[in-house]
Amino acid sequence: MTEDEVRDLVMSFPEASEGVSYGKPAFKVAGKFFTRIRAEDQSLVLTGVSFDEREMYMEAEPATFHITAHYKDYPAVLARIASVDAGTVRVLLERRWREIAPRKLVRARDAESSIR
Numbered sequence: 798m799t800e801d802e803v804r805d806l807v808m809s810f811p812e813a814s815e816g817v818s819y820g821k822p823a824f825k826v827a828g829k830f831f832t833r834i835r836a837e838d839q840s841l842v843l844t845g846v847s848f849d850e851r852e853m854y855m856e857a858e859p860a861t862f863h864i865t866a867h868y869k870d871y872p873a874v875l876a877r878i879a880s881v882d883a884g885t886v887r888v889l890l891e892r893r894w895r896e897i898a899p900r901k902l903v904r905a906r907d908a909e910s911s912i913r
Contacts (some may be wrong), residue, residue: 798888800834802883804879806883807824807831807889809907810888810898811826811906812826813826813831813894819913826897827898827899831894834878838875838877839878840876840877843874843875843876843886843889843890844875844893845872845889845891845896846889847872850874851873860877860880860902861876861877862875862881880895
């Protein structure tokens with residue numbers, strides 16, 4: 798993926814917006830942290846990933862998935878944008894979006910999806 802493709806994917810989620818989190822550019826949903834692109838290593842911060850799941854991703858694709866000392870105690874994994882699969886990113890972002898989006902918004906999205 799490219800950074801522009803990541804941005805387009807992230808912004809495709811309802812109420813996604815660009816903002817700042819802990820002084821860094823980030824994406825939010827309804828004011829809550831959604832994800833961010835780490836300029837330091839061109840990786841996407843994917844939160845809401847259990848420790849076991851994170852280990853599985855890092856073992857399966859060590860060139861793509863990694864962690865830094867800062868994130869080791871958080872349920873998160875870092876994914877190198879250049880090599881990550883867009884489908885995987887979409888699944889992980891969808892799960893995170895459902896965790897933080899207002900319930901009313903989630904219900905509306907589900908209703909819209911069932912119509913299609």
